[in-house]
Amino acid sequence: MKDQVIIITGAAMGLGFAAAEELAKKGANLVLVDYNDESLDKAAEDLKKNYSGIKIVTVKADVSNEEQVKNYVDTAVKEFGRIDGLYNNAGIEGKQASITEYDLDIFKKVIDINLMGVYYGLRYVIPVMQKQKYGRIVNVASVGGIRGVLNQMPYVASKHAVSGMTKNAAVEYGKDGILTNAIAPGAILTPMVAEAFKQVNPENPKAAEEQYAKHNPTRALGDPKDVGKLVAFLISKDNGYVSGQTIAIDGGESNMY
Ligand code: NAD
DSSP: OTTEEEEEEEETTTHHHHHHHHHHHHHHHEEEEOOOOOHHHHHHHHHHHHOOOSSSEEOOOOOTTHHHHHHHHHHHHHHHHHHOEEEEEEOOOOOOOOOOGHHHHHHHIIIIIIHHHHHHHHHHHHHHHHHHHHEEEEOOOOOOGGGGGTTTTHHHHHHHHHEEEEEEEHHGGGGGGGEEEEEEESSSSSSSHHHHHHOOOOOHHHHHHHHHHHHHHTOOOOOOOOOOOOHHHHTTTTOSOOOOOOOEEEEGGOOOO
């Protein structure tokens, strides 16, 4: 992926960082975006240390802030003159609570980041890709974007919306050489999922993790590196015709009855 330019949001840790590593390994130039600037700088330092010959730019931005999204897109164009791929990954889980007891401020925050953040990314990156007549976009949904998940209604609503926006972007911009897909990870062991297990069993999060893994056909949680590899394919020129799909990466769990 030499000379390709890929923007990754939520790049400081978890699935964003794992994809950054995979893409750096393949020689892509990266624009790393996150609102946690300390972790973002550390992530960029680690990548620079391990992968030479690529250019890495960091931009501090909250994806739920339209102006800050516009700024990360403008920065990418200023630095590189083009954008080949957008990994629209930043997202939060919110707190776990039943529908009738859900805190409304947290509900709105989940929608602002997971839905509007992905939308703003599409809104400002697509015109750049249209001019190039080329682009690859990977939005991050979740198995919560194809199934209901107990006590996570705002998250599930936002991730179904990501899947819907993915279909629309594929339908509207395929003519411009832009392929848009979403991924739907199951439980992948990142800091976000570790936090969810703490909420389920504050005394013994490891037990919650093991209990959860038991229900997976593979009896294991996912590895962020595997997600990075799927993203690296979908966001590259090797993907010539897959578009509008929400691809589960969950060890087969979402097929179980
Ligand atoms: P994580 O919490 O480990 O990392 C998320 C990163 O995004 C962090 O660096 C955080 O600072 C950043 N971020 C969060 N909100 C942001 C915002 N408003 N603006 C900019 N940066 C922001 O989470 P993760 O597990 O890596 O999750 C990444 C994405 O994958 C999310 O959209 C999440 O919903 C989705 N997902 C994860 C799993 C999983 O099992 N880990 C499963 C399904 C979906």
